[in-house]
Amino acid sequence: MSAFETRLAELGVTLPNAPAPAANYVPYVQVGDLVHVSGQISTQDGAFLTGKLGDDMSADEGAAAARSCAIALLAQVKAACGGDLDRLQRVVKLVGFVNSTADFGEQSIVINGASDFMVEALGDAGRHARSAVSAASLPFGVAVEIEGIFQIK
Structure with missing residues (x-):
């Protein structure tokens, strides 16, 4: 078992x-020592975690949804590393999309669910640049989708 695991x-x-793609794309692309992971959507117990922040979901519930995306991102990185998560050097950047109402303004709090998890799980290697943006809707009605860029050995 790797140190990260x-x-x-x-x-x-x-x-x-690692979750399979839901459409015509690949789950990740490696370019040099960077792995670009496609957006991972919020799930819970194998089902889509749906909801709209500012309507039927709280920021705390959204943060839990973002955490589930972070776990899926790491699963994709592990797959990209041939099963050896210790090849991961650092999280470079996360881009988080929050399914939210027009007046919801806590996207950063929601995406903190992923950011906090990366640092908790990976230490300094989990610190990253980030964007957190609102979306009028997301695939399958999920609450959160997050894509990421990771540096590997």
Whole structure:
């Protein structure tokens, strides 16, 4: 078990198999030492985690949805690394999309669910640049979608 996976286990997290793409795209592309991971959508217990922030979902619930996206992102990175998560050097950037009402303004709090998880799980390697933006809707009605760029060895 990799050092990162040991830390994840301490947090009670086991990475799932990397989710398959839902349309005509690949889950990740490696260019040099960077892995660009396609947007991962919020799930819970194998089902889509749906909702609209500012309507039927709180910022805390949205942060939990963002955390689920972060776990899926790491599953994709592990797949890109041939199963060896210790090849991960750092999270470079996350871009988070929040399914929210026009007047909802706490996108950054929602995406903190992913950012906080990356730092908790990966330490300094989890610190990253980030964007958190509102979306009028997301695929399948999910609450959050997050894409990422990761540096690997």
